[in-house]
Amino acid sequence: MTKGCGLLGYEPSYYTDTAQAKPDYPCLKGEVQADICIVGAGFTGLSAALHLAEQGYQVAVLEAERIGWGASGRNGGQVCQGHNMGHEELEKKLGKASADLLWQMSLESVDLVRALIAKHDIQCDLKQGVMHVAAKPAHNAHIKETVEYKNRVLNYDALKYVEPDEVSAMLGCERFGAGEYWTEGAHLHPLNYALGLAQAAEKAGVRFYENSRVSHYASHKTVEGSQVTVECEQGQVKAKYLLLACNGYLGNLEPRIASKIMPINNFILATEPLDDATCRRINRDDIAVADSRFVINYFKLSGDNRLLWGGGENYSSKFPKDIGNFVRPYMLEYYPELKDARIDYGWGGTLAITLNRMPHFDRVDDAIFVAQGYSGHGVALATLGGKLMAEAISGSAERFDLFAKVPTPSFPGGTLLRWPGLVAGMLFYSLRDRFF
Numbered sequence: 001m002t003k004g005c006g007l008l009g010y011e012p013s014y015y016t017d018t019a020q021a022k023p024d025y026p027c028l029k030g031e032v033q034a035d036i037c038i039v040g041a042g043f044t045g046l047s048a049a050l051h052l053a054e055q056g057y058q059v060a061v062l063e064a065e066r067i068g069w070g071a072s073g074r075n076g077g078q079v080c081q082g083h084n085m086g087h088e089e090l091e092k093k094l095g096k097a098s099a100d101l102l103w104q105m106s107l108e109s110v111d112l113v114r115a116l117i118a119k120h121d122i123q124c125d126l127k128q129g130v131m132h133v134a135a136k137p138a139h140n141a142h143i144k145e146t147v148e149y150k151n152r153v154l155n156y157d158a159l160k161y162v163e164p165d166e167v168s169a170m171l172g173c174e175r176f177g178a179g180e181y182w183t184e185g186a187h188l189h190p191l192n193y194a195l196g197l198a199q200a201a202e203k204a205g206v207r208f209y210e211n212s213r214v215s216h217y218a219s220h221k222t223v224e225g226s227q228v229t230v231e232c233e234q235g236q237v238k239a240k241y242l243l244l245a246c247n248g249y250l251g252n253l254e255p256r257i258a259s260k261i262m263p264i265n266n267f268i269l270a271t272e273p274l275d276d277a278t279c280r281r282i283n284r285d286d287i288a289v290a291d292s293r294f295v296i297n298y299f300k301l302s303g304d305n306r307l308l309w310g311g312g313e314n315y316s317s318k319f320p321k322d323i324g325n326f327v328r329p330y331m332l333e334y335y336p337e338l339k340d341a342r343i344d345y346g347w348g349g350t351l352a353i354t355l356n357r358m359p360h361f362d363r364v365d366d367a368i369f370v371a372q373g374y375s376g377h378g379v380a381l382a383t384l385g386g387k388l389m390a391e392a393i394s395g396s397a398e399r400f401d402l403f404a405k406v407p408t409p410s411f412p413g414g415t416l417l418r419w420p421g422l423v424a425g426m427l428f429y430s431l432r433d434r435f436f
């Protein structure tokens with residue numbers, strides 16, 4: 001079912017077969033000196049690297065696999081404003097001024113993605129518009145309240161309430177309820193966005209090392225400040241600062257932050273290219289769509305008119321054998337008329353969620369920064385997260401610290417016993433999706 005892999009060393013997907021660039025960076029060998037060492041070349045690490053190099057820092061990025069190999073090169077490509085935690089809840093936790101700033105930064109995150117794409121001329125099928133739709137009538141009222149709150153209290157008028165009839169007309173499907181339409185939201189080809197960021201960062205002087213998995217590191221103080229030594233199998237980087245940008249692939253690298261996130265797997269299929277009439281019927285305005293289920297369905301059209309449909313998760317270390325067929329029933333539930341559409345690709349990726357669904361930004365010590373746990377909202381927020389780490393290192397830590405102030409509870413059971421509780425919880429919520 002899944003076609004051949006256009007890029008060696010990547011999980012085969014529609015994105016790898018349509019990648020604009022073929023990165024080829026060396027494996028780290030011997031000793032390298034840098035101001036900053038970054039572990040992980042997804043949106044977080046790439047954005048941090050680019051912003052730091054533009055300020056004149058010497059940056060080395062160590063990636064265990066390939067550039068954009070993780071969630072950043074495999075996701076649904078939806079770029080949306082807002083946070084997963086409601087504004088009122090953020091206000092209760094941090095006060096009005098901080099909650100307002102976090103909201104503003106969520107708007108900035110989408111602008112930042114657009115600005116980087118424009119500045120570096122990244123070819124990544126960027127299109128306008130994201131709509132969140134009620135999966136069932138019981139969710140309509142919440143959608144209406146969310147839109148009204150953002151319009152009235154936050155003075156944000158680029159979010160529109162869409163009546164269920166209009167949603168049906170836009171999506172050619174009567175099963176969805178009302179919609180919240182983020183008219184300034186966007187969607188894109190995520191791997192091409194990641195590869196474009198890497199090219200821009202390389203031009204700015206960043207040194208990338210692929211197939212260079214960090215096994216461990218140590219930091220200590222010297223008379224000049226901090227020093228970190230980061231070890232891979234065949235080499236090491238010595239730097240003043242270390243940025244951990246590993247997200248769902250962190251594993252056991254840093255036990256002090258691992259219990260703040262839970263890796264979960266999410267899956268996407270791509271149909272064969274659909275004819276123009278079908279595309280216009282199921283997605284009249286060529287926007288990205290996500291529904292309100294706990295295990296969400298999300299979809300968009302690709303640059304070549306395939307339906308990319310995300311649906312289904314698992315919480316194990318293995319992906320289903322036939323991912324296309326695993327996801328297909330979710331798509332057919334809404335669009336049974338696509339039963340004869342060929343499924344050309346099916347792939348999965350691992351993302352990191354936090355218990356409160358806000359990203360987890362932190363300092364492990366004075367020299368080690370972390371940004372992770374975007375909880376399915378990382379295309380925009382990870383790009384911003386990288387920029388905020390760069391700001392913090394260059395002396396303006398206020399915005400990084402504001403995110404870091406949002407309390408991130410650890411998953412019960414710590415790093416070892418998180419799984420059973422999570423699996424039970426997730427199954428409960430996904431069952432609730434089906435029955436209520």
Ligand SMILES: Cc1cc2nc3c(=O)[nH]c(=O)nc-3n(C[C@H](O)[C@H](O)[C@H](O)COP(=O)(O)OP(=O)(O)OC[C@H]3O[C@@H](n4cnc5c(N)ncnc54)[C@H](O)[C@@H]3O)c2cc1C
Pocket residue numbers: 039040041042043044045062063064065066067068069070071072073074075076077078079080212213214215245246247248249250251253265266267268310348349350351352371372374375376377378379380381382
């Ligand atoms: C299927 C799927 C759909 C999604 N859809 C959306 C969406 O539509 N919109 C949205 O906003 N978000 C979405 N997300 C989430 C989004 O993709 C992530 O939040 C974002 O990509 C995180 O970027 P990152 O750079 O932090 O992590 P990643 O892109 O996962 O990068 C982490 C990198 O660290 C590397 N690494 C880990 N350990 C080591 C080590 N020891 N040494 C060296 N390198 C290491 C990994 O190899 C990996 O490349 C989705 C995620 C998935 C999986």
